[in-house]
Amino acid sequence: MADEEYISVEEVASIMGLSVRQASRYAAKVRTERINQRVLFHRDDVMEQARLKGIEHEARERAATYQPKPTKTDLVPAGEMLEYIRERDRQLAEVQAQLNQALLEIGRLQGQLTDHQQIRQQLTDIQSERDELKQAMERARPWWRRILGHD
Structure with a gap:
């Protein structure tokens, strides 16, 4: 043959x-x-x-x-493929760094949000206490001052 x-x-x-x-x-x-x-x-x-x-x-x-x-191995020379892989690895490292930075920022913002929620709760508690004290003061005033509007 x-x-x-x-x-x-x-x-x-x-x-x-x-x-x-x-x-x-x-x-x-x-x-x-x-x-x-x-x-x-x-x-x-x-x-x-x-x-x-x-x-x-x-x-x-x-x-x-x-x-x-051409066979599949002939489509991209080994040197070009190696360079492509290195570039992709570099891009991956950049994206990973950005992701890590974003995660740090998320953690920081979550901490601020927790602080804000605690402060908001304290403010609500203080406002409720203030309203209760105003009502107690109003009840403690003599009846004639409440009716006549004298302080």
Whole structure:
């Protein structure tokens, strides 16, 4: 078997104008070889199937212009990925610092709120006591001063 006689299912899909899943169905109609869990298709048999389908001319053009897609590891060079990860780590550290600062501010404000609530309660208690004292003073005044309005 020569390497150029057999092609990948992705190339078959490109040549035939099909999806990879549809192209894999041609395995029953053409010669195939299995190499490391991959099925490779015989190029001449694939071209014969294209001729039978009436798309031989288009198939030859697609075969001539076929460019295999880069593997996922080729998409981003390791150096760029490392730089990207470092940048993300730096951003994460900044956000973490902001979060810590916000949590400190929240704690400070909660303390102020508690103090404010205590002061508000003390004020309410003092106002109630003042009102009770005013009523007690009013009751302690002689009756004739209350009626005549003399102090």
